Amino acid sequence: MFYIYGLGGRGYGGDAAGLPPVSAPRRLRAGEAVGVPAPSPDTPPAARPQGGVAQDAVTAYTQPTRGGPRLVRRVSELMTPRVLSVQVGATLAEALRELDAGGVGQAPVLGANGDLVGLLIRARAPDAGAENGATPVQAHMLSPVPAVTPDTDVRHVAQVLLAHELPGLPVVDEKGALCGFIARGDLLRAMVAEPPLDLWG
Numbered sequence: 001m002f003y004i005y006g007l008g009g010r011g012y013g014g015d016a017a018g019l020p021p022v023s024a025p026r027r028l029r030a031g032e033a034v035g036v037p038a039p040s041p042d043t044p045p046a047a048r049p050q051g052g053v054a055q056d057a058v059t060a061y062t063q064p065t066r067g068g069p070r071l072v073r074r075v076s077e078l079m080t081p082r083v084l085s086v087q088v089g090a091t092l093a094e095a096l097r098e099l100d101a102g103g104v105g106q107a108p109v110l111g112a113n114g115d116l117v118g119l120l121i122r123a124r125a126p127d128a129g130a131e132n133g134a135t136p137v138q139a140h141m142l143s144p145v146p147a148v149t150p151d152t153d154v155r156h157v158a159q160v161l162l163a164h165e166l167p168g169l170p171v172v173d174e175k176g177a178l179c180g181f182i183a184r185g186d187l188l189r190a191m192v193a194e195p196p197l198d199l200w201g
Contacts, residue, residue, distance in 0.1 A: 005143075019164075092125065106168060
């Protein structure tokens with residue numbers, strides 16, 4: 001089950017196929033936000049980084065497994081249950097300091113009542129210099145933001161991450177309370193586990 005949350009609360013509930021498009025975070029000036037482009041599929045293999053997670057994934061799948069791969073289907077099996085979040089009333093500088101201290105690239109943004117209202121993505125936020133540092137998180141967060149429940153199929157999550165170019169999704173329980181986060185890195189770590197997990201069985 002997927003939801004859309006924003007400053008006005010929950011705006012959608014349904015499957016991945018009906019999920020509305022996700023708009024870019026609001027910017028103070030055109031061209032102010034800094035993004036990190038994904039590698040182009042047309043990039044020659046020789047120009048792509050070697051080793052690392054991608055190479056580990058290839059190696060893991062070419063090696064024989066002991067006892068066969070373990071099938072993973074649900075978000076609850078891969079998500080990170082302890083989530084760093086930021087408050088909607090925080091300044092951009094305060095929020096980015098929290099992300100840096102926690103070693104994460106994104107964080108759900110919570111409203112005054114602890115409800116999910118957005119997602120702050122480090123790579124898409126401007127530098128927190130003199131001009132931007134005092135601006136509120138609300139001006140730079142992605143909102144409305146998709147969220148997912150723990151029992152959702154991870155294949156559908158992967159499809160949404162690709163379709164909406166997101167680094168991850170907040171995980172909420174049936175009451176809408178934040179209970180985790182599933183990132184692209186969680187999917188990659190599952191793929192390079194020993195034995196590798198069969199995500200698509």
